[in-house]
Amino acid sequence: MRDLRRGGTPRGNLPLELDTFVGRASELAGLARALDSARLVTVTGAGGVGKSRLAARAASRRTPRDGVWRVELAPVRDEEFVDYAVVEALGLTDHTTRLPRETLLEHVAERELLLVLDGFEHLVDACAALASDLLGRAPGLRILAVGRRPLGVAGERLVPLPPLAPEEAVELLTVRAAQRHVRYGGDGDPDEGGGELRELCRRLDGIPLAIELAAGRLCVLSPRQVLQRLDDRFRLLTGGDRTALPRHRTLRTAIGWSHELCTPAERLLWARLSVFAGPFDLEAAEYVCSGGGLSADDVLDVLSALLAQSVLTREETPAGVRYRMLDTVRAYGADWLEAMGDAVRLRRRHRDWYVGLATWCELEWFSPRQREVAARVEAELPDLRGALEYCLAEPDEAHLGQYLAGALWFHWVGCGRLSEGRRWLEQAVRLDTERTAGEQPRLKALWVLGHVAILQGDTVPALAALQECRAVAERSANPTALAYAEHRTGCLALVMDDMPRAEALLRSALHRYREIGELNSNVLMGQVELAMTRAFQGDLPDAVRLCEDVRQVCEDHGERWARGYALYVLAYAAWNDGEPARARELLADCLGGAHRFRDQLGSVLAVELLALVTLAEGDAAEAAVLQGAAGRMWPSVGLPLFGSAHYNVPHELCEAAAREQLGDERYEEYVRHGARLGRREAVSRALRRPGVPASPPVPRGPVRRAASGARTAKPAASPTRKGGETAG
Numbered sequence: 001m002r003d004l005r006r007g008g009t010p011r012g013n014l015p016l017e018l019d020t021f022v023g024r025a026s027e028l029a030g031l032a033r034a035l036d037s038a039r040l041v042t043v044t045g046a047g048g049v050g051k052s053r054l055a056a057r058a059a060s061r062r063t064p065r066d067g068v069w070r071v072e073l074a075p076v077r078d079e080e081f082v083d084y085a086v087v088e089a090l091g092l093t094d095h096t097t098r099l100p101r102e103t104l105l106e107h108v109a110e111r112e113l114l115l116v117l118d119g120f121e122h123l124v125d126a127c128a129a130l131a132s133d134l135l136g137r138a139p140g141l142r143i144l145a146v147g148r149r150p151l152g153v154a155g156e157r158l159v160p161l162p163p164l165a166p167e168e169a170v171e172l173l174t175v176r177a178a179q180r181h182v183r184y185g186g187d188g189d190p191d192e193g194g195g196e197l198r199e200l201c202r203r204l205d206g207i208p209l210a211i212e213l214a215a216g217r218l219c220v221l222s223p224r225q226v227l228q229r230l231d232d233r234f235r236l237l238t239g240g241d242r243t244a245l246p247r248h249r250t251l252r253t254a255i256g257w258s259h260e261l262c263t264p265a266e267r268l269l270w271a272r273l274s275v276f277a278g279p280f281d282l283e284a285a286e287y288v289c290s291g292g293g294l295s296a297d298d299v300l301d302v303l304s305a306l307l308a309q310s311v312l313t314r315e316e317t318p319a320g321v322r323y324r325m326l327d328t329v330r331a332y333g334a335d336w337l338e339a340m341g342d343a344v345r346l347r348r349r350h351r352d353w354y355v356g357l358a359t360w361c362e363l364e365w366f367s368p369r370q371r372e373v374a375a376r377v378e379a380e381l382p383d384l385r386g387a388l389e390y391c392l393a394e395p396d397e398a399h400l401g402q403y404l405a406g407a408l409w410f411h412w413v414g415c416g417r418l419s420e421g422r423r424w425l426e427q428a429v430r431l432d433t434e435r436t437a438g439e440q441p442r443l444k445a446l447w448v449l450g451h452v453a454i455l456q457g458d459t460v461p462a463l464a465a466l467q468e469c470r471a472v473a474e475r476s477a478n479p480t481a482l483a484y485a486e487h488r489t490g491c492l493a494l495v496m497d498d499m500p501r502a503e504a505l506l507r508s509a510l511h512r513y514r515e516i517g518e519l520n521s522n523v524l525m526g527q528v529e530l531a532m533t534r535a536f537q538g539d540l541p542d543a544v545r546l547c548e549d550v551r552q553v554c555e556d557h558g559e560r561w562a563r564g565y566a567l568y569v570l571a572y573a574a575w576n577d578g579e580p581a582r583a584r585e586l587l588a589d590c591l592g593g594a595h596r597f598r599d600q601l602g603s604v605l606a607v608e609l610l611a612l613v614t615l616a617e618g619d620a621a622e623a624a625v626l627q628g629a630a631g632r633m634w635p636s637v638g639l640p641l642f643g644s645a646h647y648n649v650p651h652e653l654c655e656a657a658a659r660e661q662l663g664d665e666r667y668e669e670y671v672r673h674g675a676r677l678g679r680r681e682a683v684s685r686a687l688r689r690p691g692v693p694a695s696p697p698v699p700r701g702p703v704r705r706a707a708s709g710a711r712t713a714k715p716a717a718s719p720t721r722k723g724g725e726t727a728g
Helices: 025-037 051-060 079-089 100-108 121-137 166-179 194-203 208-217 223-237 246-261 264-273 282-289 296-308 327-339 343-365 370-393 395-407 409-414 418-429 440-455 459-475 479-495 499-516 521-536 540-557 561-576 580-596 600-616 620-636 645-662 664-675 679-686 708-712
Strands: 040-044 068-072 113-118 141-147 156-160 313-317 320-324
Touching: 025 040, 025 051, 025 156, 040 051, 051 068, 051 113, 051 141, 068 079, 079 100, 079 121, 079 418, 100 121, 113 121, 121 141, 166 194, 166 208, 194 223, 208 246, 223 246, 246 327, 264 282, 264 296, 264 327, 282 296, 282 320, 282 343, 327 343, 343 370, 343 395, 343 409, 370 395, 370 409, 370 418, 395 418, 395 440, 409 418, 409 440, 409 521, 418 440, 440 459, 440 479, 459 479, 479 499, 479 521, 499 521, 521 540, 521 561, 540 561, 561 580, 561 600, 580 600, 580 679, 600 620, 600 645, 600 679, 620 645, 620 664, 620 679, 645 664
Parallel strands: 040 141, 040 156, 068 113, 113 141
Antiparallel strands: 313 320
């Protein structure tokens, strides 16, 4: 399958196979035929039978125009987060108050793609409703579902997956053993273990997960020893649940047998690691799982032993090396953790680790490690959600839930997760925490909620949250909360075009920040927002002075996110001064950073201004294409240009001049072309160097080049500004 679409857009997110795929030729062929004839195909089978691996293999052979996208649902515990998980897997960003289902429906409506829903069995109702809704609205969509039961949706084609055939089971066992440097010879030579290997696979019912676990034991035991011990475990463990399916009993027995072969320390760590909802790193395991018979210094050795036995898998991620436990293996460990009576203590340690991680990440966001922090939180999101769920479900933990939801403000705001952040924040501020930990965590959650709602264009809830935050902060003489409440209220006035009020509030907030010694990305954004009020009121030199100061502080501290918004204002100033090349250089830096952070607002503002710069460079057609691309991006951000007359000036200037150069019909044609670009394609197009032909070509026909005089063109509908000043 090709990995890239035209313009560098990824064609999917299927993980690369890290080891050899063994057998399953007939099953793969059958699944391919099913996908050719049905739009919803569900692979069913017992846990550990290899459903996910088969589905990934089959999906990798498909080449739909818009890619193959896998959604891992095993870590999702709440049905409300199913849609969020799909949005995340597709790499979508939506800052608005729209439900994620609306975002999904809009995205897939005219696309041709394959969506793999993996591990849905604990979320059947939500996934069935989602699949039905998406398939009904997107004729080019196909869904490959993977679970232990059908979805029960009309038109569903079932592909039950049996265990491996005997020959394939032996092949899998020998291949996996060889990867651990254990080799066997002739197929039937008892001295080489061939007959015993076949018997072992037969006793394991050909279940791949059980065979993988057995292969991990062949490093230290002979096939005969494994069989002897397996016989003991069968006699011990098969007598429990007589109502379970034989294969389910066999799988549990195989996992239990592997568990029994572990040392006491390995069993203990296995049980404790089950508290993690997603992939975890060594440091998290050492903190959460140590103590009570297992020292932190011993965790690495014990974890390595579990890795060698296939209880854990190792993977490379942008956040570094991480370890993952298969869902079936995790469930077994969780049962043991509950039986040991240690589950509550481990959940609290898990919570403590992720509250501490969020605290560190919030501090390090204002540092040269900003991108590392963004990648780290993205990787840790399943467990951060787990910590939030735990805190917000326990009355005595609610203050920590409020703290955690507020501490992650940089992720909700700066990394494209406004919708999810708002859900957590609204849930957090509804809780009464005065009796447990005072008001500070709730006040922070309130101003962060107000900030998120402003960026979503939802002004009434934003104002309500900020007014409550300010009232409580004044009553309790809390200078930090008061400064943030005033800052965000000023930001609200800014997007509502009340410049005098916005300037007064922002200046007051910045003064309060200085008094309490507060300096971080939020404070710098306050200064950028103040610069925008100055620009909108006709004082562009003062706006430049303020943003140059922000830029210098950001460079001193390695800050990239707030710096991007300062560059945006400076780019407008460069355009206004007749320096389009300088403006493009600043905007390229701004847009590249915003796109890497998944900051949709920063991205679309930069694309809008790049359209105006492109016009000044003499390419009205390309400017119209970029306006069309920005127009497609805005619905996932909120009200275009906040509905603000001030923010709208560059757009109107560009549109009026481009229409004059191209004529209405051709202008609209170029805009429609831009509106067909996806987010990654739009960013790539906007970053294209002047004079480099666009790909694909824009519509044919002679195009008159816009002169630099486009800077001075002012449509009748746009507000008139001295010198054309605006910060966008």
